Every structure is written in C-alpha cells, then in structure tokens.
Amino acid sequence: MTTIAIPPGMPQYDDVPRYDVEAVRADFPILGREVNGHPMVYLDSANTSQKPLQVLDVLRAHYERHNGNVSRSVHTVGTEATEAYEGARAKVAAFINAPSPDEVVFTKNSTEAINLVAYAFSNASVGAGGDPRFRLGPGDEIVISEMEHHSNIVPWQLLCERTGATLRWFPVTDGGRLDESGLEELVNERTKLVSFVHMSNILGTVNATARITERVRQVGALLLLDCSQSVPHLPVDVVDLDADFIAFTGHKMCAPSGIGVLWGRAELLAAMPPVFGGGSMIETVSMSGSTYAPPPARFEAGTPPIAEAVALGAAVDYLTGIGMRAIQWHEKELTAYALDALATVPGLRIFGPTVPVGRGGTISFALDGIHPHDVGQVLDAEGVEVRVGHHCARPVCVRFGVPATTRASFYLYTTTGEVDALVRGLEQVRKVFG
Missing domain, CATH: 3.90.1150.10 (Aspartate Aminotransferase, domain 1)
Incomplete structure (x- = not known):
C-alpha cells in the first residue's frame, strides 16, 4: 500500500496501515x-x-451470465447462482469472524434483521412451547438506548405492546456517550434482551460494549448490537464482541441496496421460530401442518436478493483487500x-x-x-x-x-x-x- 498524505499537525504513526x-x-x-x-x-x-466498479461489475456479470434461482434448480445456471449466493454467505461470515456461514441470515437491510429478531420473540411468546429465552410477557423488560436509530426503537416498542413487556433505556450524556451509571439497576433479573447501537449514526459515538455485555451475561439476557455503522468502517469480530445477534446492511459498505445481514449464534437461531412463511424455509409441508428447515434457510422465505448478496460478497472482497x-x-x-x-x-x-x-x-x-x-x-x-x-x-x-x-x-x-x-x-x- 502507498501512504496517504497526512495533514500538518496530525499525529504520525509508522505502524499504521495506509492506502492510496x-x-x-x-x-x-x-x-x-x-x-x-x-x-x-x-x-x-x-x-x-x-x-466501486469491482462491485458493479460483479452485479452486472451475475445478471448477464449466472441469473438463476437458488436452492431449487439442478440445471447449470441455477447451480451457479446457488454457489455464488452461498459463497457470498461464507465471505460475510469470514468478514465478521462468524464461527459458521450458517449463522449468517440474509435480509434486505438492518431494519429487517432487527425486526426478524423482534417477531421471533413475539411468535415464541404466543401459545405454549416457545423457547423460554424468547418468551415475553408482563414483568419482562427490554433495554435499548436513547441514541438508537428508529430501527432499533420502534420494533421493540411494538413488541412490548404485543406482549405486555416494558421498554427501558440508557440515557445519553451531554458529551454524547452512553450513560452507564444506572447499569446495575437498568439491566436486571427481569431483562430479557438488551439491544443497542455499536456506532451511532447521528453522534458518531463508538460504544464500548464490554461492561454492558458482562452485565447482560450476569442476568441471563440476550444481547443484540446494531452494527450498521461499525461493520463498514472498522474491524468487527462477533466472537470478540460476545454478542448474541448483530445486524448490518450492505448499502453502507459498498454493496447495493436491498441486502442486509442478521448474524446470530447457531444455537439461538436454531431455537428461534420462523417469522416469514413460504418457499425455501420449509422441511415438509402438508395440509395439516409444516416443519421448518434449519437456519439460515428457516429465515429466508421466498426468492432472496440473490444478485445483491453476490455483490455484497464482492464488497467484502473489496474492503478486505x-x-x-x-x-x-x-x-x-x-x-x-x-x-x-x-x-x-x-x-x-x-x-x-x-x-x-x-x-x-x-x-x-x-x-x-x-x-x-x-x-x-x-x-x-x-x-x-x-x-x-x-x-x-x-x-x-x-x-x-x-x-x-x-x-x-x-x-x-x-x-x-x-x-x-x-x-x-x-x-x-x-x-x-x-
């Protein structure tokens, strides 16, 4: 890599990676x-x-030479499309250091990814038999923060309305940081989920996660991080973050619009009920009932954004390079x-x-x-x-x-x-x- 020109008066570091x-x-x-x-x-x-051209070229080439539906065709073009689609999933998994590509669920954006988790909670809370980690009712609490994007506020407000759970939040300091002074009281034995932004889209704040994560683990809650602004801009390692779910979107990281990602721990995805019903997410279907495919297919009903996912893989290649x-x-x-x-x-x-x-x-x-x-x-x-x-x-x-x-x-x-x-x-x- 060549070295960028650093403006006068800015600190100089010899060991910092640079590019032209x-x-x-x-x-x-x-x-x-x-x-x-x-x-x-x-x-x-x-x-x-x-x-970049490298992403635009892949998008165009896919439609020109490999346009077929995925996971349902045995012909050559369908096989090529499936291999490219699943190859993109593997690239995304490696990009965030996910233990398995099967932990990567393709969505259309971060908003859909967060809503997918919210509606999984909702579906698990209806009737009997839902995994207790996803069951919500009166007396249970969800914790977010005051600096969230609406996509990480409204889904939880709606979930609380449906289930009777209570929504609480971290305030923001005058300096634009999360106020964690009430952490022990805010995240407590009634907390079922904590969901907050990794990097604020309005304040630019990068939130330190370790102290909140430790408290989440102490009370046995689940943790979701909105990484829409962090995954495109800095190295994100889901193992190091120790989150249960993260959400991010392709269009903020050099990929097309219409493609996003929900990453979740494998055992949690396996315990989550489906949200969207239809083709590709089933194992068997009869008129009396259906069984569902394992993740990630369980959460990808219908024809997915195939070319967009392939282009997201190209964007990952570009950023990694x-x-x-x-x-x-x-x-x-x-x-x-x-x-x-x-x-x-x-x-x-x-x-x-x-x-x-x-x-x-x-x-x-x-x-x-x-x-x-x-x-x-x-x-x-x-x-x-x-x-x-x-x-x-x-x-x-x-x-x-x-x-x-x-x-x-x-x-x-x-x-x-x-x-x-x-x-x-x-x-x-x-x-x-x-």
Whole structure:
C-alpha cells in the first residue's frame, strides 16, 4: 500500500496501515461527477455509501451470465447462482469472524434483521412451547438506548405492546456517550434482551460494549448490537464482541441496496421460530401442518436478493483487500482533521464526542440561527452533499434540544480536501444567512 498524505499537525504513526486514497477514489465512478457546476463532495456515506466498479461489475456479470434461482434448480445456471449466493454467505461470515456461514441470515437491510429478531420473540411468546429465552410477557423488560436509530426503537416498542413487556433505556450524556451509571439497576433479573447501537449514526459515538455485555451475561439476557455503522468502517469480530445477534446492511459498505445481514449464534437461531412463511424455509409441508428447515434457510422465505448478496460478497472482497484496520485509521485521522476544521466555524455546535476517541467519521452539527435544511440547500448549491434532518434518531435531537442537525459522514474515499470544501461551504452559508 502507498501512504496517504497526512495533514500538518496530525499525529504520525509508522505502524499504521495506509492506502492510496486517490487510487481508491478512481474505483468509484460517481465521485468524478459534478453537482451544480462544482466537483461533487460526497459527505453522506452514513446514509449510503458509493459503489466501486469491482462491485458493479460483479452485479452486472451475475445478471448477464449466472441469473438463476437458488436452492431449487439442478440445471447449470441455477447451480451457479446457488454457489455464488452461498459463497457470498461464507465471505460475510469470514468478514465478521462468524464461527459458521450458517449463522449468517440474509435480509434486505438492518431494519429487517432487527425486526426478524423482534417477531421471533413475539411468535415464541404466543401459545405454549416457545423457547423460554424468547418468551415475553408482563414483568419482562427490554433495554435499548436513547441514541438508537428508529430501527432499533420502534420494533421493540411494538413488541412490548404485543406482549405486555416494558421498554427501558440508557440515557445519553451531554458529551454524547452512553450513560452507564444506572447499569446495575437498568439491566436486571427481569431483562430479557438488551439491544443497542455499536456506532451511532447521528453522534458518531463508538460504544464500548464490554461492561454492558458482562452485565447482560450476569442476568441471563440476550444481547443484540446494531452494527450498521461499525461493520463498514472498522474491524468487527462477533466472537470478540460476545454478542448474541448483530445486524448490518450492505448499502453502507459498498454493496447495493436491498441486502442486509442478521448474524446470530447457531444455537439461538436454531431455537428461534420462523417469522416469514413460504418457499425455501420449509422441511415438509402438508395440509395439516409444516416443519421448518434449519437456519439460515428457516429465515429466508421466498426468492432472496440473490444478485445483491453476490455483490455484497464482492464488497467484502473489496474492503478486505484494502484492509479494515487501514480504513479505520484513515477515518480516525480524517475525523480528527474535520473536528479541528469545524471548530473554526463561528457559531457551529457539534453533537457527540468532540475528540477522535471512541467515535467514528460521522459528525452532526448545528449553526446558530440557521435551520439545517437551509444549510443543506446552500451546501448542495456548492456541490457538497450532506444529510439534514433527525437522521431517524429523533430522540437524540430531542435530548439535545434541536429539531434537526446537519450531518457530514466520511468513508474510505473521503479526503481532507473534501473536509476543506465543507468548511468553505459553511462560510458561504453564513454569508447567505448573515
């Protein structure tokens, strides 16, 4: 790998893996386009990442030469499609150090993955015979946090409504960290599941998991981590995390939309009842009843997103080739640069950690007296693409007393020059709105 240029004043580490950012950018055709007469500065990767040629080529090749349905054909094209689909599952498993590819369930996104677990709890709680680890009722509790994406809030609210269980949550500190001061009381003998975000999509906070995990194990609860923002940006090892489930999505990690992953411990997946019924998830079917296939097929009813899964495998190959540790360090240095640069903008308030420790390359901010939608429109006129709104994390905005924020988010292809363009764009915003 070649070495990226490190801005003056940033720490230098000889043993940090690096790569040639400009060479990486050449793999992403969209990064060469213009927006409103300016070179596009794409700072919305927490929303969706861009896709490299290596992934686009695999997607196209699959449809051109290997398009068949999986797990149900004995002809050549169907066999090729099945091998590619299951090969992608094996790649994903290796990427997160899952003990077995059978622990990888393909979904259409993180939201569906989390809902799959929630509805498995719901189905196990109806009637008799459900595994007690998944049975919920009045008196039982689910614990989340105040910094969650709506995808890790609403499914548990609905589950509690269906079962009579109680939803509780960790608060967020003024510095944008999880407040674990009440951990012993919050996670207790009534807790059946703790589900929280590994990296916040609005605050950029990377949550330390060890202390909460230890408490979860003490009380015998299950643990789910929303890794939508962490798996694309840093090395994630499910064995090291000691979670029971993790959820993430392909479109944030250089893959197409429409493909996501639920990873679960093999024995837990085997104990979970199915959620979706139909083809491919059955063992036998009669008019009087059905039996179900073992995981992961049990949770993949119907024709799956085959080409998208194959392209996700290609994205895993691409990210692995660059190196997740190298990507993590690139974003860490870039975030340090951006935090310093944004601190020079008068009237700008950053939400979340203001130091590049325990945080990722997602920075949400507000400009005094200027609505985020106005900020976003002026930045777009300058070719700078950011996201504005509550980022599907409205409780965080309520916590910090703002209706919305502007969010700039980075990835492996983001440069310090693009951060500089953001700062220049914010200067233009201040000129327009005084």
